Amino acid sequence: MTEPGLWQGLALLQHELLLFAGLFFLIGALDDLAVDAAYLWLRMTVRAVTPRRSHGALLRRPLSGPVAVLIPAWQESAVIGQTIRHLLETWPQPELRLFVGCYRNDPATLGAAIAGARGDVRLRLVIHGHDGPTTKADCLNRLHAAMALDEARSGRSFAMVVLHDAEDMVDPGALGLLDESVAAGADLVQLPVEPLVPRHRPWLARHIGAHYCEEFAEAPRSAYQPDRPSQ
Template sequence: MVADVAWLAAAMARELMLFAAIGFLIGGFDDLLVDLLWALRWVRRRLTVYRRHRPASAATLPAPDAPGRIAVFIAAWQEAPVIGRMLAAALGRYRHDDYVIYVGTYPNDPATQAAVRAVGDPRIRLVSGTLPGPTTKAECLNRVWAAMRADEAVSGIRCKAILLHDAEDVVHPQELRVVDYLIDRFDMVQLPVLPLIEQSRGWFARAVSASYADEFADGHSRQLVVREAIGAGIPSAGVGCAIARARMDEIAASGGGAPFDDSSVTEDYEIGLRIAAKGGRSAFVVLPEVPGGAPVAVRAYFPHTLETAVRQKQRWITGIALAGWDRLRWQGGLAERWMRLRDRRSLAAAVVLTASYAGLLLAVMLALCGVAIHWPGWAKPILTICAWLLVWRLAVRALVVGHHYGWREGLQAIPRALLANLIAILAARRALFSYQPGVTPPWDKTEHHFPDALPCD
């Protein structure tokens, strides 16, 4: 009886780990291809472009061909603790002569409206409505769009571009200047997002917060760069994303007058791909403020508890991997389909990770009991390749995190991968069991906070 149980446990551990190994093999080579394309682009630019031209910076950008007004859109639901400080900081940091910040609020959220009014600056435009909150972020942004158009009709001044931000963002002083120059050349400009890392809430809160820094440093150092290089659509990150007015008008016309789809929970991701589908030119712009300096980027605190991190990741998985499959399908050429497959692989990745951890735990328990696992002959080379791919993946993650946050954070990103995997597994499970095709969930936002001391840019 004991022997039968041991044999069954060993068989389960073997099958779980082999299943996970095949999944890791596929995903690992997928990531490796992105790394190789990224490296080839980096080498090519230094052997060709940078030999003929000095790398640009925000400080060396010429004046835009036709300077114009930039409209900053912020959707705010229950953001009273942060929105006033965010707006005051933006007004003090922006280095641009012509902009208006539109803040979308709700009639049943008087605290947020009061915080916006208290800023008391004519460059801040409070937008309310008749629908009680929360609706969706997309619905709120559509009301802001309508308010901007109404203001234009009165003033006779047409906005040049729309820049998306969230209520907790720390804006960069040069971002409007960069947008004003580049939006003449592109339909969408996405700036990097570099999350702030919690320093005063305990080691676990810091680790959860830093896992976002790891993810965005990786995604905004490699993946968006490669997407642009191979001609695939660049999804908007929802913050630090500017859209040319003419392109926004075109999208709004195709949507019955509203540029954002009210039924979407990832309206930012979708609008970037819709721009690409219409033939628009998008650019992911990593531009240092001064030569050799930090990039012009958006900074913000992300969730720092396990529960809030899982909720946010659940929304991203629901909107991109599940609803995105239903809504956006598989349009475009080979490069576009490959990138959409990468966007939507989170559910499969969660299954593979769960199988790997379950198999590994079972294998350790069996080893402690002196029970051997019998592997087929073809398993050893696959497991060896997976191990090397894992080492490579962690090394690249440490490299890109270290580039933006310093070598200590780069090294800490290696063990933090375990926490990131746990969040991904829990979020995928919640997304899978809560998703209802055709049903739009309400805006499930997390609590935000704004830094006491603004970061140096």
């Protein structure tokens, strides 16, 4: 085979492979397109109506029962204090109990958690009996055991358990929305997270945060619509 013929054969092979690759990508996207088409049809026929809630009605809403918030923390000294302080100030309901799981070989996180609580008696600081790190599931199991002990001592069962990350800031109306949904019969409630770009951070950290913004922007919009301007 001459050299021009060889190149023509390779070009033909390239086009054939591109055709097959495009076909397989199209087949793989059909399920996503089907979901999008079904949603658009339901919206157009007014069969899928997103309920709207007023942010003002959810602020400082009295809870229907005791609530436990669980936060596992390993080497989170840089963020856990601010998270605890913001959560306890933003959710002032007395029925709230905040369980934070720390490790005995992580005194920095332990100290930051104590400082962040500022003496708030609603904090339950749980120290894991083993050196960290273990797994988040293991720490959550330890927090669950502490929660069960708290229920036994108080004689009251928690009506709702909220899982929270050590670095996330809570919204003032989120707890009221969760409580309202659970009281209405929901077994599980998940709220979307709004990512914030850390503009004061170095270049790499800013672009990592921007990546999360792009990922979350593709997620469904929340049914919870604030009636106040964003901060």
